[in-house]
Amino acid sequence: xxxxxxxxxxxxxxKERQARRAAxxxxxxxxxxxxxxxxxxVLVAGGIVAATTLFGGKAENVSAASTPSPSASAxxxxxxxxxxxxxxxxxxxxxxxxxxxxxxxxxxxxxKKPSAATMKxxxxxxxxxxxxxxxxxxxxMTPCTINSMAFLxxxxxxxxxxxxxxxxxxxxxxxxxxxxxxKALADGKNPTDGQGTAGYVFGDxxxxxxxxxxxxxxxxxxxxxxxxNSSQFAISTTNENAQLDPAYSVLGMVTSGMEVIxxxxxxxxxxxxxxxxxxxxxxxxxxxIIIKDVVLSAK
Numbered sequence: 001x002x003x004x005x006x007x008x009x010x011x012x013x014x015k016e017r018q019a020r021r022a023a024x025x026x027x028x029x030x031x032x033x034x035x036x037x038x039x040x041x042v043l044v045a046g047g048i049v050a051a052t053t054l055f056g057g058k059a060e061n062v063s064a065a066s067t068p069s070p071s072a073s074a075x076x077x078x079x080x081x082x083x084x085x086x087x088x089x090x091x092x093x094x095x096x097x098x099x100x101x102x103x104x105x106x107x108x109x110x111x112k113k114p115s116a117a118t119m120k121x122x123x124x125x126x127x128x129x130x131x132x133x134x135x136x137x138x139x140x141m142t143p144c145t146i147n148s149m150a151f152l153x154x155x156x157x158x159x160x161x162x163x164x165x166x167x168x169x170x171x172x173x174x175x176x177x178x179x180x181x182x183k184a185l186a187d188g189k190n191p192t193d194g195q196g197t198a199g200y201v202f203g204d205x206x207x208x209x210x211x212x213x214x215x216x217x218x219x220x221x222x223x224x225x226x227x228x229n230s231s232q233f234a235i236s237t238t239n240e241n242a243q244l245d246p247a248y249s250v251l252g253m254v255t256s257g258m259e260v261i262x263x264x265x266x267x268x269x270x271x272x273x274x275x276x277x278x279x280x281x282x283x284x285x286x287x288x289i290i291i292k293d294v295v296l297s298a299k
Contacts, residue, residue: 093144095200098230103183103192105231106199110151114143118150120298124252126158126179127293130264133235133257135217137296142205145219145229145251146296152198152231153294162186163289164193164282165234166269171283175238177261178220179291180231186284188270193282197230204229208246213239215258218248237261264289 095109119139124146126133139146152158164184167176181196204227212218216236221228226247233251237258264285272282 091143093147093202095144095148095202098197098199098201100197103181103196104199105157105182105196107152107155107157109200110148114139114147117298118147119143121146121150121296122299123255123297124149124153125295125297126257126291127295128163128260129288129290129292131257131260133260134255135235135252136255137252141209142250144202145205145249148198148202148229148231149251149294150296153296156293157182157198157231158291158294161291162284163291164284166265166283166285168265168269169238169240171269174241174244175214175265176234176236176241177265177285177289178232178234179289180220180233182231184282184284186282186288188272188282188284189274190272190282191274193272193284194232197232199230201228201230203227204247204249206250207248209250211242211246212236212244212248213242215254216241217251217253219251220248235261237265261289 091114092112093110093114094112098104121137121139124135124137126135137146137149158180161179161182162184163177163179164181164186165176165178167174167178169175178194181194182198183196184190184193186193201221210216214236218234218236219229220232220234221230229249234248235254264287267285267287269283269285272284
């Protein structure tokens with residue numbers, strides 16, 4: 001090989017490495033959360049019990065969809081079970097500007113210190129065009145998360161937004177409904193569905209505190225990211241989600257309204273072929289779920 005040929009080859013390899021690095025960085029910045037089936041299996045034995053007791057929920061709300069397979073529910077894991085300890089002492093939350101080049105709807109930053117009223121919140125009701133979805137929450141466990149949701153709800157941030165992503169075990173190995181992107185069109189055509197934020201991000205709380213079984217609600221964030229929570233959240237529709245990597249902050253658990261999601265899910269979904277992430281992650285419900293209002297209450 002001549003010197004010129006070798007130089008050309010080195011230049012080509014350098015460009016290829018640059019392209020790969022750019023692609024990796026771009027992927028990390030994408031806001032659409034893709035939760036695949038091929039992730040680490042977490043301990044499921046007792047998982048439904050954990051999901052029904054930590055937020056005081058009822059068993060029928062989380063166990064109606066499916067039964068974990070024997071392999072998934074085997075108690076052979078050497079990993080310790082995740083803890084879920086209430087926060088004590090003064091609470092100060094950190095909300096920082098979202099610097100990613102993604103669609104945003106900024107209505108301000110939540111207060112750093114949750115108010116006394118916020119710390120008494122017990123439910124978060126998502127009022128949709130199909131009916132109410134009531135989520136039991138506990139600000140003693142996730143004060144900064146509830147503080148953020150309460151702030152956005154008071155600003156009418158979620159009003160008239162569409163849940164942009166419906167995933168089923170048949171197409172992805174897991175089941176969930178994802179909402180909270182203020183810019184999502186949920187039409188199967190908008191390439192940035194799933195990337196929208198509230199213009200700020202905050203750290204993880206109670207991540208992995210329980211398996212994400214049916215009825216568990218958790219925050220979503222970009223793949224392979226930590227501490228990048230914002231306005232988006234997902235509602236688990238199946239116990240098969242217990243296999244998910246325990247990296248998502250727990251918001252609460254549905255105590256009524258799962259039938260709303262089940263009915264819409266039965267109508268199917270639209271695959272967005274132009275999704276910027278390239279794997280059809282924006283699978284919007286064919287029968288749209290539109291959030292009319294979100295209300296957090298001490299009742």
